[in-house]
Amino acid sequence: MAYTERASVVKVREALEERGVEAELVELEETARSAREAAAALGRRVEQIVKSLVFRGKRSGRPLLVLAGGANRVDEKRVSALFGEELEKADADFVRGETGFSIGGVPPVIPGGQPPTILDEDLLEEDEVWAAAGHTHVVFGLHPEELLRITGAKAARVSRR
Template sequence: MTDNASLQTPHPDDLDALPDAARRVALLLRERGHAGHVVMLAETGKTSAEAAAGLDCTVAQIAKSILFRRKHDDAPVLVVASGANRVDEQKVAAQVGEIGRADAKFVREKTGYAIGGVCPIGHATPPVTLIDADLLALDSLWAAAGHPHAVFNLSPQQLVELTGAPVADVALRESA
């Protein structure tokens, strides 16, 4: 973990110091045997670049959670992608069916989190989930922990284990 002064790590036993949604994530991580702790960024982590700056890591190490709406049944589709990548919606649709954009109300209703704080786990409605294959090339990742200022550290393998999701090529590649 970084020694960046912009991080505030509440004592693991003092979950009351966390916002409600971040506390829920911390408890869920604990229940699932994840040893990491939820940390609070001094500045918002709503974008991958903001989070990376606050964590003193690369943008690629930010495991951003992007929610889509599957068109045929309105199911939430979660793509956990590298912060350095744009998601190729056609690749995602090839895996899960036709998708569309999800508005803030849909995101909050289906995940229980606000945009900018969507965690890869603990959703109100379990989503169809895909993990960006590019994340597996990294040693360490940071993911949102239920609040725009809250994050937690994990390995790509832990992300796969926590979500139970398949790994897929979801990144938009520039054509030559």
């Protein structure tokens, strides 16, 4: 079975289409579990890779999504302030249960209900960004302003400078 035929990838393609985006899904021979792996597989700069990081709100218990630039390390205190609550690390079971996707394949668009989302403002400096499409071997590219629109995210600085 091709990666793009897997149920998780089909869900992402449908979620993109529902939001008016006809992105080409690209199957990679190599895994793209990390931003560096994705950049190398695509022949792109790591700054063009979107890391979809799921946290758990400490007070609310709800999922909180950070779309970070591949080269950036998220400043959890800064992001906590942006979300208005402390963050906890989300384990693999929480991520899969809340998003329907495994860590490394979490897309920026979550079918069935987009969690509160913050987009790293550094991504807006790129002409094109690449994100996971529901599997560690499938990605899609789009303009970062389009990503901001389809996720309903708030753009903000998520890393220290």
